[in-house]
Amino acid sequence: MPDSLVFPYYPINDFGPAMKGMVIGGLGIFHVFLAQFAIGGGLLMCYLEWLSQCGKSPDARRFVDNFFKLLVLISFVVGALTGVGMWFTSIQVSPRTIGLMVGEFHWIWAIEWTFFCLEIVSGYAFYRYGERLDDRSRLRLLAVYSLAAWFSLFWINGILSWQLTPGSWVETRNVWSGFFNSSFWPSLIFRTIVSMTIAALVACVVINTMGALDRAARTVLINQSARLLTPMLAMPLLGLWYFASIPADSRAWALGANVPMMMFLVLSIGMSLMIGLYAVFGLIRQKLYVNGATATLLCSLAFAATAGGEFVREGVRKPFTIRETLYSNSIRRGEVEALREKGSVTDDPYPLRHADALPSDQLRLGAKVFRFQCSVCHTLDGANALVHLAGAWSTEQKRVNIARLQRTKTFMPPFAGNPEECEALVQYLEWVVADSPTTWPVSDDRAVLARIQQGLQEAGTQPGEMFTHPARRESR
Amino acid sequence: MGAPFPFDFPLPTAFYLTLYLATLVIHVAFMNYVLAGSAYLAAFAVRHGRDSNRLTDHPLAGPLRDWMPFMLSAAITAGIAPLLFIQILYQRQFYTANLLLFHRWMAILPVLIVGFYLLYLLKSRIIGEASFVWRIVVGCGAFACFAFVAWSWTENHLLSLNESAWSDQYASGRLFFRDPELGPRLAVWFTGAFPTMATIVAWQWWCLARLGRPVPATANQSCTRLALSGLATAIASAAWYVENLAPELRDQLVSSAYRPYLAAALVGVILQAAGWLAGRNQAGLQRGRLVLISAGWLLTVVGVSVLREGRRLAAIDVTALYDLHADAATVGGLAVFLVFAALNAGLIAWCLVTVRRGVRNQAP
Ligand code: HEM
Secondary structure: OHHHOOOOOOOOOOOOOOOHHHHHHHHHHHHHHHHHHHHHHHHHHHHHHHHHHOOOOOOHHHHHHHHHHHHHHHHHHHHHHHHHHHHHHHHHHOHHHHHHHHHHHHHHHHHHHHHHHHHHHHHHHHHHHHHHOOHHHHHHHHHHHHHHHHHHHHHHHHHHHHHHOOOOHHHHOOHHHHHOOOOHHHHHHHHHHHHHHHHHHHHHHHHHOOOOOOHHHHHHHHHHHHHHHHHHHHHHHHHHHHHHHOOHHHHHHHHHHOHHHHHHHHHHHHHHHHHHHHHHHHHHHOOOOOOHHHHHHHHHHHHHHHHHHHHHHHHOOOOEEEOOOEEOOOOEHHHHHHHHHHOOOOOOOOOOOOHHHOOOHHHHHHHHHHHHHHOOOOEOOOOOEHHHHHOOOOHHHHHHHHHOHHHHOOOOOOOOOOHHHHHHHHHHHHHHHOOOOOOOOOOOOHHHHHHHHHHHHHHOOOOOOOOOOHHHHHOO | OOOOOOOOOOHHHHHHHHHHHHHHHHHHHHHHHHHHHHHHHHHHHHHHHHHHHOOOOOOOHHHHHHHHHHHHHHHHHHHHHHHHHHHHHOHHHHHHHHHHHOHHHHOHHHHHHHHHHHHHHHHOHHHHHOOHHHHHHHHHHHHHHHHHHHHHHHHHHHHHHOHHHHHHHHHHOOOOOOOOOHHHHHHHHHHHHHHHHHHHHHHHHHHHHHOOOOOOOOHHHHHHHHHHHHHHHHHHHHHHHHHHOOHHHHHHHOOOOOHHHHHHHHHHHHHHHHHHHHOOOOOOOOHHHHHHHHHHHHHHHHHHHHHHHHHHHHHOOHHHHHHHHHHHOOOOOHHHHHHHHHHHHHHHHHHHHHHHHHHHHHOO
C-alpha cells in the first residue's frame, strides 16, 4: 500500500520572514476590498440612477457618471488583476489546494468567467457611451453590470465557503452539495452588505471631491448614498448565523482559543461597529454632512475591518486548507499513514538550496522535513518561528510534542513522516537553536526512535480533536 | 498517432484540450492587439516626436490609443479561461513552472497594473499637453510592460515542458530559465501579433464608417502594410523557430496528427495575404474582404495553436495524465455552465445592440 502512493511533490519556496498565509492574506485583503467595492458600486449606482430618473435627486446622474469612471479605473484594473493575482498566489502558497479546487469546481469557475465577460462589456459600454444613452438604456445597462458583478461574488463565495464547510461533499463529492454548503448563505449575504457599505463610504469620499456642487447638494447625495449603509444593522445577526454554521473548533479559534485570531476578529467587529454607529446615528437619522477627511477615515476603518475578517477566514480553517480533506501542508488526510511508513520526503526530488551549510545528512533530512511539513505555517526564526515556539523545550519535549503534533495544538496536522524523520527534524531544530555550529553529532539511538514510534502510534493519523475529552481520547 | 489531433486521445483529454485551445485563441486575439498595438504606439511616439500628439486622426494610432485599455481588460479576462483549463490538463507542469520562477513569475501582476495605467495615461489629456518626451517614455514603458508579460508566459511555458531541468532550476534558485527556443518562439508571437492587430483595427474602422464617422483615406493602406509586413516577418520567425527545434519535435509537427493543422495554418496565411493584397489600392475597407482575411486569420491561429500543442505533447507523457482528466470530467456543473454561457452571451449581445442604437440615435 505505501509503495503505491505517488505523492505529487512541488518545489517549495522560502518566503523569507513571512508566513505563507500572511502573503495570501495580504493580497486577499486588497482584492476582496476592491472586488466588494465594485459589487457595491454597481448597486449604489443603480439606486442613484433610479432616484435621478424619478426626479428625486437632481445631481445623482452627474455623480453616477463620475463614480463610474472611478469604478472602472480602479476596479477594472486592479480588481481584475488582483483576482488573477489571488490565483497565482494560491499556486505559490499551496498548489495542491488550488489544484483540488480547480478539479472539483472548474465549471463553477467557468460560469463565473461568463459573468466576468458580461461585467467588462456592460461596464465598458456604460463607461464609454453611458452619457449618450437614453434613460431606460442607462438603467438597464447599469442593472446588467451590477448583476454581473454580484453574481461573480455568488459563484466564488460557494467555492470559498466550501473550503471551510464542505459538508456532505466529503462523502458525496457532489458539486452542488459542496457549493450550497452550510456557510454559503450567511457569507453571501454578509459579503453583499459589506459591499454596499464599502461603496457607500467611497461614494462619500467622491462626492466631497465634486467641487461643482454646493454643500447642500452634496449633503443630499451623501444622505442618499448612506442609505446603503442601513443593511449593516443586520450584521450582528448574520455574524451569529455565520458562526453557527462553521465547525466548532474553527469557531473556538476565533472566539478566543487562538489569541491573534481573536484579536483580528475583535478588530473587525470593532471597526464595523464604529462605521455602523456613525452611519445610523449620523448619516441616516440626523442627515449630517460628512467631510472628505471623515469619509476617508471611515473607508480606512472598513479596510481594516475587511483585513481582520480575511485573516480570520484564512486562519480558522487550520489545520486544513480544505476541511476534512487536505491539510495546510498539502498532505491529504488519507495519505498520512502511507507517508509515515515510506518517509515523507523520501521521494521528494527537489534538493535543498543550501545543503552545504548543513553539517550532516541527518540535518539535511530534518531541513527537508521542515520544508515539506512545517514551512507553510512556520518559519525558523521569522513569523510564527519554531525557534521561539520550541526553542526552550528540552530535546525530549521536542520529540514528544512533534510526534503527537495534532495533539500539541489541534490546529496542526498530524506528523506525517517516519521516526527517523521526526528525530532528524528535532536535531535540525536543536542545531538551529544552537546557532548553527559547523559540527553536530548524529543521533541514532534506537531507543529514541522506538519512543518516537510509540508517540506517533499513540497520536494516530487522524486530525486532533479539540472537543474530545482527554480521557475519552486515551481510551480509544 | 494516426488520427488528426485531438481524436487519438481519450474523450476527456480531447474535450479539455479542445476547450483550452478554443479559449486560448480568444486570448490570442486580444493579447495580439495589446502587444502589437503598444509596440506600434511606442514606435509612433518615437518616430513622430513633437508631432505625435497632433496626429489624433492617424488611422492606426488613433483607434489604438483609444481602445487599448479596453483591449487589455479583454486580454486579461480572456486569459482566465485557458488558465482554468491548463490547470486541469497540465496541472503539475504548469504549477511547477510557476513555483520555480517564483517572484519573476509573480512580477507579471504589478507589471500589468503599471502597463494598464500607462495606457490610460497615453490616451489622457494630460499626456497630450505634456512634452513629447513624456509621450515617448509612457509609450515605450507600456510596451516594455507587455513585452515582459509575453516573455514571461513563453518562459514559463518552456520551463513547464522541461521536467529534467526542474530540480537544477530549483537548487540554483535562479529566477530565469534560459532555453534555445525562447528567442525564436517570442519572435513568432511578436511578429504574428501585427496581422491580428491590423485586422481588428480594420474592423474597427469598418464599424466606425457604418456609424457615420469619416474614415481617413490612408486607413486601408496602413492596415495592409502593417499586416503584410507582419505576415512576412512571422513566416521568417517561424522558419527560424523550426530550424532551432530538435529533429524529433520537428517530426511531430509534420506527423499525420498535425499535418492538417500545418496545412490549415499555411492556407490561412495565403488567404490573409490574398485578402490584403487584393484591395491594397482601394479606398475603403470592404466587408467581404475583411471576412476573408478574418477567416484566414482564424485558420492560421487555430493551426498554429494546435501545432504549439503538438510541440508540448511531444515533450511530456500525456498518457500519465489521462486518469486525472477522466477524473476531472466526472464533476458536475457543465450543464449549468452551458446555460449561463448562452444567457450571458445573449446579454453581451444585448449590451452591444443597446449601445449601437444609442450612439446612432445621438449621431449628428
Ligand atoms: C498583455 C498581457 C499579456 C500578454 C502580452 C500575453 C502573452 C501571451 C503569450 C505570448 C502567450 C504564449 C506563450 C507561448 O506559447 O510561448 C500566452 C499564453 C497564455 N496566456 Fe497570456 N498574455 C497576457 C496576459 C495574460 C493574462 C492576464 C492571463 C491570465 C489571466 C493570460 C493567460 C494565458 C494562458 C493561460 C496562456 C497559455 C499558457 C500555456 O499554454 O503555457 N495571459 N500569453
